[in-house]
Amino acid sequence: xxxxxxxxxxxxxxxxxxxxxxxxxxxLAAGARVIASDLPGHRADALMAAHGGNPxxxxxxxxxxxxxxxxxxFSRIIADGWHPNVVLNNAAITGELLMGAGKPFPDFANxxxxxxxxxxxxxxxGAFMIARQxxxxxxxxxxxxxxxxxxxYALNGPHHEIYQGMPFRSFSxxxxxxxxxxxxxxxxxxxxxxxxxTVNTIAPGAVFNGHSDEFQRxxxxxxxxxxxxxxxxxxxxxxxxxxxxxxxxxxxxxxxxGGFSGW
Numbered sequence: 001x002x003x004x005x006x007x008x009x010x011x012x013x014x015x016x017x018x019x020x021x022x023x024x025x026x027x028l029a030a031g032a033r034v035i036a037s038d039l040p041g042h043r044a045d046a047l048m049a050a051h052g053g054n055p056x057x058x059x060x061x062x063x064x065x066x067x068x069x070x071x072x073x074f075s076r077i078i079a080d081g082w083h084p085n086v087v088l089n090n091a092a093i094t095g096e097l098l099m100g101a102g103k104p105f106p107d108f109a110n111x112x113x114x115x116x117x118x119x120x121x122x123x124x125x126g127a128f129m130i131a132r133q134x135x136x137x138x139x140x141x142x143x144x145x146x147x148x149x150x151x152x153y154a155l156n157g158p159h160h161e162i163y164q165g166m167p168f169r170s171f172s173x174x175x176x177x178x179x180x181x182x183x184x185x186x187x188x189x190x191x192x193x194x195x196x197x198t199v200n201t202i203a204p205g206a207v208f209n210g211h212s213d214e215f216q217r218x219x220x221x222x223x224x225x226x227x228x229x230x231x232x233x234x235x236x237x238x239x240x241x242x243x244x245x246x247x248x249x250x251x252x253x254x255x256x257x258g259g260f261s262g263w
Contacts (some may be wrong), residue, residue, distance in 0.1 A: 004243050005032035011077065011084040012036055013064050013130060014091030016043025018209045019149075021050075022231035023088065023238055028056055030239055035077055035084055037062035038091075058082060064091045064126030065118075071129075074137035086242045087134055089127040089148045089181070093119045095168040105169040116173045123177035124184075131188060134197075143196040147241050148185050150203040151178040152257040162218040178203075182253050189251030198250035200241055204234045205257025224259025 010027050014020045015036035024047065027034050033056045038044045040061050051057040060076065063069055077084060098105070106112075127148060138144050151174070158170035182201045189199040206219045208228040220227045237256045240246055255261050 002029070003031040004239055004245075005030040005086075007031075007244075008086050008242060009033040009035065009082055009084045010086040010088065010242060011074075012088040012090055013062065013126070014038060015059075016041075016047055017090075017094075018207060018231050019204065019234055020090050021047065022235045023090070024051065024057070026232065026235040026239060027242070028054060030243075032056070032086075032242070033082065034058075035060065035082060037073070039063055064130060065121045067129055070126070070133055073130075074133055078137065083142065084138065084144075085142055086145045087130065087138075087147070088238070088242070089130050089146065091126055092123045092149070092174075092177070094174065095171060098168065098171075105171060108172055111172065119171075119173035120177055123174070124180045127181055127184060131184065135192075139192055139197045140195040144192075144198075145242060145246075146185075146188065146197065146199045147238065148181045148199070148201045150181040150201050150253070151175075152203055152205045152255065152260050154178040154182055154201075154203050154253070156261050159222055162215070162222070166212075166215055185253070186251055193250065198247065200246070200249055200251070201253040202234075202238060202241060203253055203255045203257065203261075205229050205255070205260050207231055207234060222260060222263075223257070224262060227258065229256070229258060 005027055010032045012020055012023055015024050016038040024034050024036050035058045036047050037060045044059065048059055060073060062073055131146060134146060153175040163169040185199050185201040192199060206228045208230060216228055234256050237254060
């Protein structure tokens with residue numbers, strides 16, 4: 001236990017994934033009040049099972065791709081007596097999420113516009129709508145922090161050969177949306193600066209989530225550290241970005257990728 005996030009109320013989208021659940025767990029341990037959100041289903045159920053008895057934890061069902069749900073989320077939270085001053089734009093459609101749902105990974109030439117647009121709607125438009133709702137309901141009312149979650153593929157192209165023979169792939173819409181996420185950060189950082197709000201981007205690297213030994217070997221060969229990250233190693237950096245110690249940082253992209261982007 002620590003008090004690194006004492007006085008912080010953190011709202012997290014996409015809280016049920018491998019990183020989202022690590023953020024929830026670590027932020028509660030660091031003294032924050034945590035408001036988790038995700039789609040209904042097994043990930044939401046797991047969060048409630050793990051933290052539902054904690055008085056510093058709340059959960060709200062939320063699909064960030066649905067404008068009507070985003071437009072009411074902060075007013076619902078505030079009406080319940082919670083006042084989020086830190087927001088994590090973490091929800092995203094990822095390759096592993098698609099794999100878990102049994103979705104195919106077509107070649108680029110066979111990628112449908114509907115799949116492309118669905119990913120943009122969740123990963124980028126959803127992040128925009130959350131930020132826009134912050135502007136309406138939070139920013140200027142009290143000091144606030146937004147952390148947008150990108151990826152090591154935001155500014156670096158994937159090595160496509162590492163995915164050969166694997167049950168998932170990198171896909172074009174993911175990289176595109178993660179690059180766009182930092183563009184949103186840069187625009188908002190200046191726009192909100194005079195209203196006591198900071199905006200930064202975190203770009204996690206390859207995070208271990210039950211990957212095969214062969215995939216770990218392939219990815220590790222591309223990373224200075226020689227291995228994939230553990231979720232808590234990304235959460236360590238996120239804790240700092242959400243804390244008062246990061247108060248003079250805004251408009252920045254923080255890569256936590258074991259040196260992947262430094263070669």
